[in-house]
Amino acid sequence: MAEQDRRRWDERYTDLGAPADAAVGPPSAFAGYTDVFPTAGKALDLACGQGQGAVWLARRGLQVWGVDISPVAIEQARDLAERCGVADRCRFDVVDLEPGLPPGPPVDVLVCHKFLNRRLYQPIVKRLVPGGLLAVAVLSEVDAAAGPFRAGRGQLRAAFAELHMIAAGEGQGEAWVLART
Numbered sequence: 001m002a003e004q005d006r007r008r009w010d011e012r013y014t015d016l017g018a019p020a021d022a023a024v025g026p027p028s029a030f031a032g033y034t035d036v037f038p039t040a041g042k043a044l045d046l047a048c049g050q051g052q053g054a055v056w057l058a059r060r061g062l063q064v065w066g067v068d069i070s071p072v073a074i075e076q077a078r079d080l081a082e083r084c085g086v087a088d089r090c091r092f093d094v095v096d097l098e099p100g101l102p103p104g105p106p107v108d109v110l111v112c113h114k115f116l117n118r119r120l121y122q123p124i125v126k127r128l129v130p131g132g133l134l135a136v137a138v139l140s141e142v143d144a145a146a147g148p149f150r151a152g153r154g155q156l157r158a159a160f161a162e163l164h165m166i167a168a169g170e171g172q173g174e175a176w177v178l179a180r181t
């Protein structure tokens with residue numbers, strides 16, 4: 001499965017080509033909440049894709065580790081960080097998240113945008129420092145057809161109910177949560 005995923009995403013990112021510098025920005029679900037994100041500390045971006053969100057965090061001043069299963073995406077993310085002058089604050093690695101989170105220190109910000117793996121929810125919470133910021137968005141069944149890669153109504157919010165909710169939403173096929181430990 002992981003190998004199939006890798007190939008599929010590699011093909012997708014090869015077709016897309018290098019992301020434009022102008023595409024650097026907060027993950028779309030959190031565009032209205034940029035002020036909540038800190039400007040220092042460590043961040044982990046799970047399934048970071050081409051790195052637009054990770055490079056945005058690095059530009060804010062965070063030290064960012066982005067991981068993704070696609071070597072093509074990771075190479076594009078490294079190039080983007082280089083072009084944007086924040087390579088010294090970014091690390092990007094090819095990681096399969098199916099077996100779990102890669103080992104690492106606690107982080108101040110954890111972003112997981114448009115990647116669903118319910119088994120990661122508890123490890124994600126444990127990975128955050130006290131007061132750390134969680135930003136998770138996944139596909140949702142709300143206003144969309146049901147499917148194995150979509151969260152059911154209320155599932156995402158319930159998964160992180162123990163956290164202090166800053167904002168959460170669900171609709172138009174997407175669910176997202178912004179919260180602190």
Ligand SMILES: C[S@@+](CC[C@H](N)C(=O)[O-])C[C@H]1O[C@@H](n2cnc3c(N)ncnc32)[C@H](O)[C@@H]1O
Pocket residue numbers: 002005009027046047048049050067068069070073095096097098112113114115
């Ligand atoms: C919809 S994209 C989201 C990318 C990025 N977070 C964004 O918002 O633009 C889903 C990402 O999950 C990655 N992915 C899929 N399966 C994975 C796995 N098992 N481990 C790590 N990353 C995976 C893909 O390579 C892809 O970059």
